[in-house]
Each structure stands twice: as structure tokens, then as C-alpha cells.
Amino acid sequence: MSVQERKERERAGRERLIVATARELAEQQGWDAVTTRRLAERIEYSQPVLYSHFRGKREIIGAVALLGAAEMAAELRAAARAADGPRARVTALARAYLDFAERNPAVYDAMFQLDGGLAFAQEDTPEPLKDAFAALLETLGEVAGEGVHPGLFTEVFWAALHGLATLTRAGRQPPADAERRVELLVDRLAVL
Amino acid sequence: MSVQERKERERAGRERLIVATARELAEQQGWDAVTTRRLAERIEYSQPVLYSHFRGKREIIGAVALLGAAEMAAELRAAARAADGPRARVTALARAYLDFAERNPAVYDAMFQLDGGLAFAQEDTPEPLKDAFAALLETLGEVAGEGVHPGLFTEVFWAALHGLATLTRAGRQPPADAERRVELLVDRLAVL
DNA sequence: TCGATTGTCTAGCGGTGCTAGGATCGCGGC
DNA sequence: GCCGCGATCCTAGCACCGCTAGACAATCGA
Numbered sequence: 001m002s003v004q005e006r007k008e009r010e011r012a013g014r015e016r017l018i019v020a021t022a023r024e025l026a027e028q029q030g031w032d033a034v035t036t037r038r039l040a041e042r043i044e045y046s047q048p049v050l051y052s053h054f055r056g057k058r059e060i061i062g063a064v065a066l067l068g069a070a071e072m073a074a075e076l077r078a079a080a081r082a083a084d085g086p087r088a089r090v091t092a093l094a095r096a097y098l099d100f101a102e103r104n105p106a107v108y109d110a111m112f113q114l115d116g117g118l119a120f121a122q123e124d125t126p127e128p129l130k131d132a133f134a135a136l137l138e139t140l141g142e143v144a145g146e147g148v149h150p151g152l153f154t155e156v157f158w159a160a161l162h163g164l165a166t167l168t169r170a171g172r173q174p175p176a177d178a179e180r181r182v183e184l185l186v187d188r189l190a191v192l
Numbered sequence: 193m194s195v196q197e198r199k200e201r202e203r204a205g206r207e208r209l210i211v212a213t214a215r216e217l218a219e220q221q222g223w224d225a226v227t228t229r230r231l232a233e234r235i236e237y238s239q240p241v242l243y244s245h246f247r248g249k250r251e252i253i254g255a256v257a258l259l260g261a262a263e264m265a266a267e268l269r270a271a272a273r274a275a276d277g278p279r280a281r282v283t284a285l286a287r288a289y290l291d292f293a294e295r296n297p298a299v300y301d302a303m304f305q306l307d308g309g310l311a312f313a314q315e316d317t318p319e320p321l322k323d324a325f326a327a328l329l330e331t332l333g334e335v336a337g338e339g340v341h342p343g344l345f346t347e348v349f350w351a352a353l354h355g356l357a358t359l360t361r362a363g364r365q366p367p368a369d370a371e372r373r374v375e376l377l378v379d380r381l382a383v384l
Numbered sequence: 385t386c387g388a389t390t391g392t393c394t395a396g397c398g399g400t401g402c403t404a405g406g407a408t409c410g411c412g413g414c
Numbered sequence: 415g416c417c418g419c420g421a422t423c424c425t426a427g428c429a430c431c432g433c434t435a436g437a438c439a440a441t442c443g444a
Binding site for chain 4: 241
């Protein structure tokens with residue numbers, strides 16, 4: 001059995017390599033540059049090897065998205081934990097979210113802009129995605145205000161953050177006032 | 193001179209045909225289906241003709257985006273005009289925005305998701321884009337609240353709307369509660 | 385040691401955006 | 415009315431894309 005186990009380990013390692021390389025390439029040169037040929041060359045295997053791990057390019061994007069969701073959830077929780085009081089927590093959460101989107105644009109795109117073939121907002125949604133939403137909910141739930149469903153409030157707050165993240169990065173909004181926009185958002189949306 | 197004028201008219205007409213056809217095709221089958229070959233076939237010309245009007249596919253997307261921006265600005269103003277009082281106006285504006293995004297997903301993508309090679313939030317931003325933002329500003333400026341810059345407030349409100357529009361359409365948020373999210377957004381963000 | 389299975393690669397399919405170069409059409413001057 | 419010429423358009427092709435069939439090699443169990 002040891003032989004088979006070793007092979008499975010190697011296989012799993014190569015799969016991680018594929019995902020990590022795809023992410024790296026996407027962050028360096030954008031998702032357009034992540035072609036199956038280039039990706040195969042970087043991992044030093046031929047193209048068809050990719051298809052023995054993933055159904056296609058879409059699934060590779062999905063794998064990067066899941067990785068990113070887990071990472072984001074961890075960062076959001078760390079930011080919230082480091083702040084005292086509801087107001088500071090919400091502000092820290094919002095900053096951490098936008099910060100993640102800015103530092104990992106390709107990963108953020110994989111999660112929310114591109115089609116990674118993932119299910120959202122339903123039962124068979126992968127765990128990391130649900131958990132990232134849960135990380136938002138944990139902090140935002142306590143400032144939803146009376147009579148407002150925490151989940152609904154989190155959705156609205158998240159949408160606002162997502163809008164700020166994408167519009168700023170795409171050059172649709174001036175980057176200079178980003179911090180002031182966050183403060184306004186927190187001041188108005190959260191019930192403190 | 194008449195001959196030359198006629199030629200220019202025909203040329204302008206064909207350019208409109210290209211943009212309208214691209215939009216139509218994108219709304220019917222998504223932007224992925226808008227290939228230069230298919231587009232050329234639909235307008236009953238060969239591919240290179242497209243390149244005598246536009247630098248490339250990106251510019252065609254940009255042209256659709258400009259068309260959409262003008263349309264959206266008109267719809268936003270109409271919705272605001274039909275409502276009485278600040279609160280009703282803001283709600284109507286928000287609904288009109290989300291409605292436009294839902295009814296014209298491909299055009300909305302051309303404006304805010306895809307790269308149409310357009311400049312945003314700077315001096316050489318095309319007029320229709322500035323005007324669409326102005327349409328938002330006209331209604332939202334009056335509910336920004338004291339001491340809050342109307343432009344900044346509009347940016348935040350717009351970001352929230354954009355987030356709701358994209359996340360809902362991409363299946364990232366359950367469509368059922370869309371209306372309740374809008375109400376919550378208006379209640380919290382606007383100072384009435 | 386041999387046969388079978390697993391794994392990997394080469395080569396190729398139909399598609400993409402875009403362009404070079406040749407053919408054809410219609411204009412203005414004689 | 416005819417003809418040369420410039421504008422206009424199309425055919426054919428480039429390099430690249432995602433993806434896959436089938437040949438080949440390496441490794442395993444008997």
C-alpha cells in the first residue's frame with residue numbers, strides 16, 4: 001500500500017503546485033496570461049496533465065478561489081480579533097477586506113469576478129466560501145441594528161465593500177479618497 | 193461634396209449597426225459569444241471591416257458601454273423625476289439602477305466589468321460616463337448629510353448599488369431578498 | 385521475466401483576435 | 415462615354431487559445 005500512498009501524495013503535491021502556479025501567474029500578469037500552455041510549462045509538465053487534475057481552466061480558477069476564500073476568512077478574523085469594541089472591529093474588518101482585494105487582485109477576481117464554476121448562496125456551496133461569509137457575519141451581526149436580520153445586513157455591507165473594491169481597482173473611482181469612503185460606509189451602515 | 197457626405201453617412205450608419213449588433217448579440221448569448229467572426233457575419237460584412245471602424249474588440253465594447261451610459265442616465269433621471277420627496281426619489285433611483293443592470297446585463301458588463309479601454313474618474317472621461325455619474329449625484333447629493341461631500345457620498349452609494357447588482361446577478365447573493373436589501377441600504381445610507 | 389496498467393507526451397482539432405495583400409468597385413477628369 | 419486611380423472590401427493566413435485522441439514509456443503485480 002505504501003507505493004500507492006506515495007503516488008497519491010505526489011499527485012496531491014502536484015495539484016497544489018498547479019493551483020499555486022496559476023495564482024502566481026495570475027497575480028504577476030493577470031488571468032489573461034494564465035493559459036494552459038504557459039501553466040503547463042511553468043510546472044514543467046505537458047498540457048494534458050492539467051486535465052488529469054481538473055476538468056478545465058474554469059476548475060483551476062475555482063481552486064484558486066477556494067484557496068483565497070480560506071485565506072481571506074483568516075485575515076478577516078485576525079483583523080476583527082485585534083480590535084476593541086464594535087466600531088473598531090467593523091472598521092478593521094472593512095479595511096482588511098479591501099486590503100485583501102488590493103493585495104490579491106487576481107485571487108479576488110477568481111472569487112467574485114470570474115466564473116470558477118462554484119456554487120454560491122446555496123446548500124452545496126463549498127465550505128471555504130461559506131466560512132468567508134461567516135467571518136463577515138461574526139463581526140457585522142452585532143451591528144446590524146434592532147429588527148434587522150444579521151444575514152441580510154451582512155449581505156448589504158458585503159455588497160458595498162465589494163463595490164468599493166472593484167470600482168476602485170478598475171479605476172472607476174479615484175483611489176485617493178478610499179479611506180474616507182470606508183469611514184462614511186461604516187458610520188452610516190453600522191448601528192453602533 | 194454630396195458624394196462624400198453620403199459616404200460618411202453610410203459609414204456612420206454602419207458603425208451604429210456594428211455597435212447595436214454587438215449589444216444585441218451580447219445580450220442574447222453573452223459577451224463570450226461576441227466574436228469578430230460572428231459579429232461580421234451578422235452585419236453581413238467581412239471581419240476586416242470591423243477594424244476600419246474600431247481598433248479592436250475592446251473598442252467595440254467601449255462603444256456599447258457609452259451607449260449604455262447615456263441610456264442609464266436617462267432612465268435614472270426619469271425615475272427620480274417621477275418620485276416626490278427625497279426618500280422616494282432615492283429609493284426610485286436605486287431601484288432604477290438595479291433594474292437597468294438586471295434588464296441589460298451585457299451592457300452593464302461593458303460599462304463596469306469588462307475592459308472597454310475607457311478612462312474613468314479623470315479629465316478625459318467620456319461625456320456619457322460623467323453624465324451618468326451626474327445623474328446619480330443630482331438625487332443623492334441632497335441626502336448626503338451635513339458636512340459630507342456629495343461626490344464622496346455618491347461614490348459610496350454607487351459602490352453599494354454596484355455590489356448588489358453584480359453579486360446578485362452572479363448568483364453570489366440570493367435573489368429573493370433583493371428588495372429588502374435595497375430598502376435597508378436606502379434607510380441607512382441616506383440622511384432623510 | 386513478462387503482461388497489464390498507469391501515466392505522460394506529441395500532435396492536432398476547431399476556435400479566437402487581428403492583419404497583409406490582392407481584387408473590385410465607383411469616383412472625377414478628359 | 416471612357417479611363418485611370420484611389421478608396422473599399424474580401425480572401426487567406428498568422429499566432430495563439432482550450433481541449434483531446436492516440437501513441438509511447440515506465441512501472442507494477444504475478
